[in-house]
Amino acid sequence: MVWLKRGAIALVGVLVLAFVVLATWEPFAASAAPAAPTRTYTAEIIRDEWGVPHITGKTDADTAFGVAIAHAEDDFFTLQDVVAMARGRYGAVAGEDGAKVDYVYHLIDARGTAEREYPKLPADTRALFEAYAAGLNQYAEAHPGEVKLANLFPVSGLDVAAGFALRQPFFFGLDGVIGPLVAGEELRREHGPDIPGFPRPPLPGGEPAAEAAPKQARARVLPLGEDAEHLGSNAFAVAPKKGGGVTTLISNSHQPLRGGVAWYELVVESGEGWHFAGANFPGSPFPFLGHNEHLGWTNTVNTPDMIDVYQLELDETGTRYKLDGQWRDLESKWVTLPVKLGPVVLPVRKEVLRSAHGPVIRNAKGAFAIRYGGIGQLQQLDAYYRLNKAKTFAEWEGQLSRLAIPSTNFIYADAGGTIAYVYNAAIPNRPTSVKADWRSVLPGNRSDLIWDGAVAYETLPRIVNPASGWLYNSNNTPFTAAGAGSDLDPQAFAPIMGIELKQTNRSWRAYKLLSEASLLDRRALEAIKYDTGYERQGYVARLFDALAGLKAQGKLAEARDLLLAWDFNADGKGRADALALLIIRDFMAADYNNKPFPDVAEKLGAAADHLTTHFGRLDPPMGDLLRLRQGELDLPLDGGSDTLRASTTWDVAEDGRLSLKHGDSFIMWIEWAPGARVSSRSVQPFGAASTRPASPHYTDQMQLFVDHKLKPVHFWRDDLLANASSRRTVTNSGTKAR
Known part of the structure; x- marks a missing residue:
């Protein structure tokens, strides 16, 4: 029986070895870490009485370095999740749900997009991202005990950019198309008449209009954008003539309160003229909304028809598809998805396919290619940066007109009293000369259905300085935005664009309350913003x-x-x-x-x-x-x-x-x-240090939030210094308190 005992010992040894391999393989298999940057960065971080950081640097890049440090001090836990997503390693952190994100990362070629497009960005934009990456690396090196995944750091600016490439399509519902296709389910076709032709949306008070946007199933499966099942944000702008001489902009985004798309408040300033107060998401070196001295904006999610799906005709091998009568090879790449399961990480192999149309998903019903607005583009990194530094409406709109930011409504206001609403969307420039039902799954064997680029900016819904003196959006159709006599006519916009006609209860209420108000001063707007009513519509x-x-x-x-x-x-x-x-x-x-x-x-x-x-x-x-x-x-x-x-x-x-x-x-x-110079107030549901229970700013804004109150934003330096709770300088080599 000696041989049996030896065999059992050998089997135990093999099992132990297998366990060790499964527990340790993933960090070694991760892509090689980038070389550390040679530039030295220095930023000052002053926190106000609420712990909100005001980050200042000699250059914009210095400030971006400080942004990463400040955010990591408050929420390094979430920042690491975002970095793991940006490197296709989220499954090693979050298990099966994380592996779904990693699959999409490979499917839409987020890394490849970053590798192709990031070097094309202007040098000052890339400098911002490199500095932000250096800040993350600095914090990780100084706090090794907080790092939850080996070999996750150091990161580069390209890694940060890959995170943008991953998230970009999900704010207009790409995950709601990928999910059903992977599961082999039917894509739910939205309400609405067939193109061409669609009815006018009613003003609030009438019956709700049907949707016109096509085939988009919105049951999202990934933690990358707003929860589509309960989509929501509000935005309001009021001109001086309606606001008692005051221009008002109210940003009221509805995001998850925690996680990778939860807002983080900050103020940035530099010696190069960058001065902006607002909020960003983890993984961004700049705010996405808020204000500078001259102007401000906020966003709500819109849902134009940004996605087309094509069914491919495959040959008997399933490796080639027909296009214009010719067989072409499907691009095929095998990737390894890490899937954390208890103490081990399983390597799961997955094939990723691509055609001339875009990413391809194969299920029991066939092979389906996906093409979407902004595919393969990364110019939004530069556009948001330029928006932060815009000083005039013309300059600001010039950046929007690039359509580098693929979607989201923009509500704008400025010091001169201009207010504006732009239905921003890089809607596919679908050819009108070909016959096709763009609201259905398209045949994949015709290259004339593979569009390129977006419609012209001038064709999008847009309202500047309406006669009503107010603008709003609550994730509703853009054709109710400014009141009777100021709203746009839907018949003036091509049905093929798939602009939504849906109303929300928030829209019914906002439209009614704004229309009824004779004066939209602070008191009136507070009653509207915190309104809890429902319309029977x-x-x-x-x-x-x-x-x-x-x-x-x-x-x-x-x-x-x-x-x-x-x-x-x-x-x-x-x-x-x-x-x-x-x-x-x-x-x-x-x-x-x-x-x-x-x-x-x-x-x-x-x-x-x-x-x-x-x-x-x-x-x-x-x-x-x-x-x-x-x-x-x-x-x-x-x-x-x-x-x-x-x-x-x-x-x-x-x-x-x-x-x-x-x-x-x-x-x-x-x-x-x-x-008067610009002033602002704000509130978060919890506090500035959202994942630091020991911090005094973990819950210090909760009572304000519940009580419908706001705290001051210390945008101006003299005001900030009068209300500072801490002040220090951070560099690549350490931190110095003052």
């Missing part, structure tokens, strides 16, 4: 019509009657607010994503069961149900899914409470008053 009307006709008994009938007596206001004061909060979200999600209307009795029963199980009643105060939670702080919230005061999605805790995870996030209120 669209999916809300359909839901309550169904409730009115619902035959029920017992608890279900009691719940129905409670809702039918509701005042359509999620302010937390009504008996039915908690029940309405629970039931409305699913109907909103179905409407947003063009899914079948949910079963009203089923949803009502589930909501009633939840409340009686956890609260012992159908009518608990809504603030007992909906909570803002971080660390030891647990506060009640108001608002609902698709209200202007947005409490959109949540996690359900063991105690039955709903912990907000997506909704009102970073809010910024900017004003240019006569004879």
Whole structure:
């Protein structure tokens, strides 16, 4: 039996060796680290009483270096996730969900795009990214105990750029196309008439219009953009004539409260004229929205038809596709996806395909190629940087007109009183001379259907200084933006562009309240921004019509009657607010994503069961149900899914409470008053140090957020120094406190 014992020992040895290999292979297989930069950077980081960093450098690059240091001090945990995504290694951190991101990273060739396009960027833009990478490397080197994935650092500017290339298409729904294709599901075709021709969208108060955008399934599967099932942001601009002499811009983006697309507030300044207050996402050296001395802007997600899908005709080998009568080889590359499973990381091999159209996904129904607006482009890195430093509307719009930023609405205001709305989108320049149903899956064997580039900027919806004196967007059609007499005519825009016609409840409410106001001063705008009402329009009307006709008994009938007596206001004061909060979200999600209307009795029963199980009643105060939670702080919230005061999605805790995870996030209120320099106020849901429980700024803004209050933004240096809580200089070689 000696041989059996020896065999068992050998088997144990093999298993131990296999475990060691699986636990350690991934960092060694990662791409070689770039050479460390030789340039020395120096920045000053001053934090105000709320811990918000004001980063100053002699050059813009020095400031970008400081941005990375400051952000890492507050949230190095999330920054590492973003870096892992940018290097195709997120699966080694987040397991299967991370591996899905890594697959898309390879599928859309994010690294290849960065390698081709990053060297083409202007030298000063690249200098910004190299400096930001140096800041990340400096922090990682100084804090090795915080690094959660070996060989993740150092990173280069190209790595940071690859992260932009990965995220870029997801804000207009690419993941909602990739997901169904990978799963072999049908792409859900959105509501709307066939092209050509589509109806005018009604003004709020009429029946909701159908969608015109094509074939886009919006059930997103990746943590890269706004939660598409509960998409939301609000933006408002008011001209002096309507605002009592004050120009106002309100940024009210709805992002996840935590993670890779949660807002981080900062102020940047340099000796080269860069001075901007606002917020960015982890992995960016500059703010994406906010203001400088002269002007400001904010964004909301729009959903034009930016994506076309082609079904390829393959030969019997499945390795070639036909195009214009000729067989072409599918480009094929095998990649290894790391998938963390407990203490080990499994290597999963995956084939990535590409055709002349773009990325290719093969499933049981065939092979499908995807082409989308901004494919293979990376100029947005330069455009955002230039927008930060623009001084006039003409200069600012000149950057937008490049269509380097593939999508998102822009709402603008400036010190001179100009306000503007631009439906920014690099909509594919589809040929009108060919016959095709662009709203369906296209034949992949015709090269005349493979468009190149975007439509002209001049063809996009755009409003400057409307007669109404106000502009808004709440993820609705651009054809309701400025009020009766100032709105654009949808018939003036080509249907082939696929501009959405959808309204949201936030749009119904904003349009009504803005139109009714004789003066939009601070008090009036605060009432609109924090409005918690619902209009009985669209999916809300359909839901309550169904409730009115619902035959029920017992608890279900009691719940129905409670809702039918509701005042359509999620302010937390009504008996039915908690029940309405629970039931409305699913109907909103179905409407947003063009899914079948949910079963009203089923949803009502589930909501009633939840409340009686956890609260012992159908009518608990809504603030007992909906909570803002971080660390030891647990506060009640108001608002609902698709209200202007947005409490959109949540996690359900063991105690039955709903912990907000997506909704009102970073809010910024900017004003240019006569004879005064620009001033602004802001708030975050938690605090500046979003993943540092030991920091005094982990939860210090929560009560402000709950109470509908804002804190000052110390944009000007004299104001900042009067309110500074810390001040130090950071360089490549260390930190010096002052």
